[in-house]
Amino acid sequence: MKVERKELPVLALGDSDGLKVGELVASLSYPFGRESSLSFGIISRRGRSQNVLAGFDFIQTNAGASAGSSGGPLVNVRGETVGMVTMASQNGAMGFAVPISVIKNIIPRLEKGEKIVWGWLGVRVSELTLEAADKLGVSPARGVFVNSVLPGQPAEKGKILPHDVILAVNGVEIDNPRELTRLISGTEAGSEVRLTIFRKGGVVQRSVILAPKPKETEGREG
Structure with a gap:
């Protein structure tokens, strides 16, 4: 206006x-x-x-x-x-x-007339239960469990895998899906984020370049 x-x-x-x-x-x-x-x-x-x-x-x-x-x-x-x-x-x-x-x-x-486009990772995630944490060897139990990785999306390109546990985004620890989504979708598309991942008993770092969120996606995704 x-x-x-x-x-x-x-x-x-x-x-x-x-x-x-x-x-x-x-x-x-x-x-x-x-x-x-x-x-x-x-x-x-x-x-x-x-x-x-x-x-x-x-x-x-x-x-x-x-x-x-x-x-x-x-x-x-x-x-x-x-x-x-x-x-x-x-x-x-x-x-x-x-x-x-x-x-x-x-x-x-x-x-300035610029359009703000928020970022998207392209994963479906859920709470990391105590049972799942014990089975995977995550101690103490923390992070977000990756149920699936959407094909062709930033997470797949950044080599994020199903059953990974995302522990932190750019060094900020996360404990639930809402925190992950807030950090990712509060970052502009095109930005690079560093994910701390627990995988097969060890911790790895992955860099992912976020993309705009596809319109057709819905549900507990980020």
Whole structure:
């Protein structure tokens, strides 16, 4: 959206990383194109990923939880924007906002008219159970189990194999599929990532160049 007017008032950008559960927040919205609306609430939960394919964790709040509030700012008590409301439950009990820290990272690129394409690894993964960890010899039990590798995708090209256990991405340890997906799909396509893999009793390093995510894929994949 582009408007011709200049020097319009703007909200300051705050720090979503410092938000605490129970902190007071408010949302500003224009639901259904009617009168503007101000809703108060609290931060209900941080680190809530509504979709395993999301490249970040949402902020859960009961402010701006009504339908039609999407796109409005979520602000703290100082009037600083800490998120953007993006979805709400049907009963209006809770809403979800994209953290401003995520938005800050892409604003400069969007201002230049650049398109942001997030990365994709091309694996189907699951939790590493204690039984599987014991069978594979992973001690202590940690990481994400690779169920399958999709043909022709970055993981296959990077020599990732079924039954590998991914322990870390670029040195950041992971313990569940959500963490893997957040790290991978929060990295731009074309970037190289270093995977730490447990395979056949030993640890190996593999470098993979991420690709854009194919539209037809779905499920617990990253």
